[in-house]
Amino acid sequence: MPDPDRTLVKLVVAGPFGVGKTTLIRTLSEIPTLHTEEVMTEAGAPVDDIAGLPGKTTTTVAVDFGRLTLPGDLVLYLFGTPGQQRFLPLWHDIARGALGALVLADTRRLADSFEVMDMVEEQGLPYAVAVNTFPDAPAHSAEVLRRHLDLHPDTPLVLCDARDRESSVDALIALAAHALHHLPQEQP
Template sequence: MVSKPSEVAGPAEDEESVPAAPVAVKILVAGGFGVGKTTLVGAVSEIRPLQTEELLTDRGVGVDDTDGVEQKTTTTVAMDFGRITIRDGLVLYLFGTPGQDRFWFMWDELSFGALGAVVLADTRRLADCFPAVDYFENRGLPFVIGVNCFDDGYDYTAEEIREALDVGRGAPVVLCDVRERASGKEVLTTLVKHLLAVHQEQNRENVSAL
């Protein structure tokens, strides 16, 4: 007696029935004190953001430079965390770094596993983002410059910002308003495109070296 062969689904059918897992990318949001890191993460996050904001106290007088951001009453003491889906299958996990010098010891921990970063700049205090630029350049971590356009800030072009920060053509510069979700998402989308371009360039170099 010949038994009837069992019906087994082919590979194509199995693949179609199992959705692909989303790609998760860790991104840092860095910059100087009061530049808008917490605001950016909160504006773009599709989940309720984790924030570690504490009130500024008298102990910070003479330690934290508040020139230009005198109205600021709180500060991030650990990190901010949020999540945004850029497109189907691509999710960014955002980690906002603390801005004051005394909390920079946390940057090494926060940057572990990160694929890229956003360095926020304030044209009123442009030098405050230099340490973040140096940090990521020294570690070879791709980044973009997001120039947060404050109402009372200086009106510089992206090229003028690029020249002032001496980042060359390697790092995109995007003018933005971190209070607006669409503007913040544009910064992050620019970073993703930059990461892809860097990855493709590295692959070309690896092939050329063979």
């Protein structure tokens, strides 16, 4: 039986390949996460840009799933999705009913997040951008990042380390606060 005191919220974690979606969901989830990963093949080579990502031998072809309960009985269901145009039908299925999306970005290749942000905007989902900080990624000021990503002034921008729980929780809270602020009007 569902617990009536709990608020269940679906959130999407989206971003280009290799940006840290699976890591973030694994870091956050209180249950063993579900992943559908498939070893990259030659067939994927022309479309999966692995230049500069040595050691990356798998790519998420479907979804990650995890769950996180926050104080106040707010239960977040996290769905990770590649957010690439070639997975558009899957994207629609995953994004349906979500309260918002956390779009991950990497400063070594910010433009790779544009396609994802477009898909999130087309879906009408409120979103926050989390820049996942990799050691060799250039650091930019929030102002520069906002300009490069062409962010609306209301859109939250946070830095995070997807391997670090506190930092990942902060990113999700930024998204949840923003999304709850932009809830669709309740139907009478």
